[in-house]
Amino acid sequence: MRLEASRGLWLLxxxxxxxxxxxxxxxxxxxxEAYYRLWSEHLHLGYYDHPPMIAWWIRLGTTLAGDTPLGVRLLPILGAAITTLLTADLARRLGASARTALVAALAYNxxxxxxxGGILATPDAPAILFWAATLSVLGRIGAGGSPRFWLLAxxxxxxxxxxxxxxxxLAPGIFLxxxxxxxxRRRLLTPWPWTAVAVAGAVFATNLAWNATNHWLTFEKQFGRVEPSQFRPEYLGELLxxxxxxxxxxxxVLAGAGIWAAIRxxxxxxxxxxxxxxxxxxxFGLYLALHALHDRVQAHWPATIFAAFALAAAAAVEARPRGWRPRTLATGLVxxxxxxxxxxxxxxxxxxxxNQRTDPLLxxxxxPEFAGQVEAARVKAGAQWVGVAHYGALSQLAAxxxxxxxxxxxxxxxxxxDAAPAPVERPGLVLDKSRRLSLADLQACFRTVTPAGELVRGLPTSRVDRYPLFRVEGPVPDLLARGCPDELGKNRRR
Structure with missing residues (x-):
């Protein structure tokens, strides 16, 4: 890579x-993020919602930079930087000029x-990095690199x-x-690609073994989404x-032009x-489209394949460096x-x-201020523990x-x-957003439920979240093992 482009990439x-x-x-x-931070306090080979990598990353980040938002996000930010470099490197391996590699890195960011979203400590962060790293290594192989790179891939x-x-x-995509x-096809006749499959399988087997000894929790949670239960094609339009x-x-627009040109x-x-x-x-793109025919695709799910679109956009500009494409690129970068x-x-x-109705930062x-109010209310109510109906609220309070x-x-x-035992047989204080929690819900879970006021989180000039408080006693049997009955659980996603 020429010095000018290299300097520009590193400055970027x-x-x-x-x-x-x-x-x-x-x-x-x-x-x-607060939820995954709790994972990082007890490292395992798997968790209820996802495989373990993000917990490992957060644990390393908080070890280096402290138990702070910066520590939680440190590895994802470094991962985003490395992914940018890998995107540029892959462009070069695929035959692009140094300038086009820089354009791909700029378009990606x-x-x-x-x-x-490059600061967020979610499972997408390591998945994006290692997806890009896999393609970068395969790009080296495709450019004539040693077949031993298959082991790294x-x-x-x-x-x-x-x-x-x-x-x-990735596996079916690489096979294609x-x-x-x-x-x-000649490479498929050698042992190297199949050795790579064995290496990848050995790494993934760690999580597979964890699931096998934990009632297949993550598999049931994630792969349960695959089965279609309705036909809702409007979700496909929403996805696009x-x-x-x-x-x-x-x-x-540039990525579309680049993809069309590549097909032609x-x-x-x-x-x-x-x-x-x-x-x-x-x-993966086809799966997301099929999923969108029966259920909503969350906005961040396709992020692992965004680098491919950045490369396509850069290729479109490289193919026609004059006219509307460079102007569109400049506008897009700004x-x-x-x-x-x-x-x-x-x-x-x-x-x-x-405005008064919308606060994206709510x-x-x-x-922190809200948690202080909860603690004061707990002490006033003589409660020995605090209960919530939603994992996110619990995680934020814990953080x-x-x-x-x-x-x-x-x-x-x-x-x-890994939760520490809680004295739920003694009085507790239960709270959550008003749309998630009601007196009737809790009466199915506790013998005595007494309203204890309401707390508000947010700015008074806009929409706020309201949290009713309840003092509870006499839980259902095995509360810590099985949780509350279904009526309370039905509200957990609201």
Whole structure:
């Protein structure tokens, strides 16, 4: 890579990393991040919702930088920086110029999910990194590298799979890439690709073994979504429109042009060869489209294949460096940069609500102060423990460190195999959002339920979350083992 492009790439990575580190240190944790932080206190080979990698990352980050939002997010931010470098490296391996590799790195970070979401400590963070690392290694093989790189590719793919199960789609995608060319088919006749499968399988077997000894918790949770229960094609339209926006509309248009051009000139020499990133992404993309025919696809799910779209956008500009494409790229980069910096600054500085009805920052606002009020209410009520109906609220309260009594999740007790025993036979204080919790719900779970007031979290100038408080006594048998009856559990996702 030429010095100019190399310097530009490193300056890009350094600048973005500094911005993300500042944002990570100033923006409070989201509910899911606080939840994964609790995982990191007890390391395992698997958890209720996901494979274990994000817990390991958070544990390392908090060891290095303290039990703070920055510590929780440290490894995901470094992972985002490495992924940017890997995206540029893959572009070069696929035949792009140094300039185009830099464009791919810029386009990748101009995507709204990546630009602003690159600080978040979720399972997507390690999955994105190891997916990109797998493709980068395969790009080296495709460019004539040693076949021993297949061992490293298998290791990276295995690490991706114990980050998030969506990485399992890498295997059929890579197989499509291999069978799509004579050279790839020849490689399938050697032991190297199959050795990579064995290495990846050995890594994934660690999580498989954990599930086998824990009632297949994660498999039941995640793969239970696959079975269609209804036909709702409107979700497909929602997926396409949402991802068009989150890709950055300008980058999405360029990516579409690059993909179409790659399809039209398939097999022809010249330009960046997009077959590896696009075919590797194809099975997962098709699954998401099928899933969207019966259920909603969450906005962050496709993030692992965003690098493929960045490469396609860069290829589109490289193929026609004059006309509307470079202008669209410039507009997209400005739009993505402004959106990313604005979103991170607004969240980091805890900016005001948009209006009286909408406050996008409400989920992360005021948890330390709120936890202090909960603790005061607990002491006043003479309660020996605090119960909640939603895992996110419990995790946020725990992250503040201000509750001086055991916290108890009243449902889905399988989420908390390492929870310390709580004296639930003694009086407790139960709270959650008003739409999740009612007197009637708790009466199915406790013999005595007494209203104990209400707390409010949020800014008085906009929408707030209201939390009714209840003093409870006399739990149902085996509360800590089985949780509350179904009526309370039905409200957990609301």
């Amino acid at each position: 990575v350094l600048g973005l990393t500094v911005l993300r580190l500042w944002a990570a240190a100033t923006i409070p944790l989201t509910e899911d 101009a995507m709204l999910t990546i630009g602003a 298998g290791l990276m793919a295995g690490l991706a799979c114990i980050s998030k199960y969506s990485a399992l789609f 890439w291999l069978v799509s060319s004579p050279e790839g 429109s949402t991802q068009f926006a989150l890709l950055n509309p300008f980058i999405a 000139r398939r097999g022809q020499a010249g330009g960046m060869d997009l077959s590896l990133p696009l075919l590797a992404a194809l099975p 739009f993505g940069t402004v959106a990313m910096a604005g979103a991170l600054a607004w969240a980091g500085l805890q900016g005001p609500p948009l 989920p992360i606002r005021g948890w 503040t460190g201000r509750i001086q009594a055991p916290l108890v999740h009243l449902i889905e007790r399988e989420r908390w195999p």
